[in-house]
Amino acid sequence: MTLAQLGWNDACAAAFAPHAAAGAVPARVTLELKGFFEVTGAEGARLGECTGKFIHDARTAADYPAIGDWVAIIPQSGDDTRAGIHAVLPRRTCFSRKAAGDQDHEQVVAANIDIVFLVSALDGNYNLHRLERYLAAAWASGAEPVVLLNKVDLNEDTAGILAELAAxxxxxxxxVISAQTRRGLKALQPYLQPGRTVALLGSSGVGKSTLINRLVGEYLQDTQEVRGPDNKGRHTTTQRELIVAPSGVIVIDTPGMRELSPWDAAAGIDAAFGDVAAVAARCKFRDCAHTVEPGCAVRAALADGSLEPVRWQTYLRMQRTTAHEIRRVNPDASRRQKTDFKKLTKALRQRVREKSGDE
Structure with a gap:
């Protein structure tokens, strides 16, 4: 396999130049293992391990290799199956989330991806708010998000879902597709170009493994039925893996994520709701709460119809979700939020008193 087939390009070569001078060779992380990585380059796949210097210099978990990363390796002397990982090349795009639990650190799910297929199922597994969180993470990653509503064969009326997704x-x-019956899969072909990296992300049971088998054109991933009447998925995929299909497209499969809190959701929300942010920027007061303040551009836009109420409520909901996650893992942020709320409440009460006096 050549580097070009793995997605190597001129930008990668330029970033790698300093490492080449040190005697390293490039490879891409194609499989994540416990404490090790499968790294694949022009000479094939090797078992890669971070060197002691790499571990010493790494400041956070996000500095370590992730699936899709380009790394600088030096093959182990006398063993053509192992290599030391000396550096991770700068990531062109990066899909990250907060690590599961109450820890406040970044977990890189996949790196250097061009297209993110956000897979949701049109059965009892469908959840709009969860899909919103996936979208925020995708927008923040820098990759192009594409929403796939799978299992349309299990849903006779998708019009309502499409309407709420429009906002x-x-x-x-x-x-709208069915990986099982192949319905709608032809429409995905424009995304599946040789050398392009496509990542599939979604919760367990949405059909990612079946979809990968269909897109790649051969049986690669095991599949399982969802569990009973609650439509909960089983973890068919248990590790992150990069697959180069016979067609040349590069596909990254990831385990289903029951919990997704985007690492930089604020950046994703700003990118997705630039129109809303532009309206809010026109408010008379910088700290406008968009409730009773004079000169509020948001209330004016809602009144004249230039800002859709559904889109505004969606924006607020995503902002609240992001703020909640920050407070959950950051006590200082929680205290600041309480202080700001007290100030806002005091200001609103003062405003009501002033209006009453004017009357």
């Missing part, structure tokens, strides 16, 4: 997924392609 969230503005300018984001949405495809």
């Amino acid at each position: 969230v997924c503005r300018d984001v392609p949405i495809h």
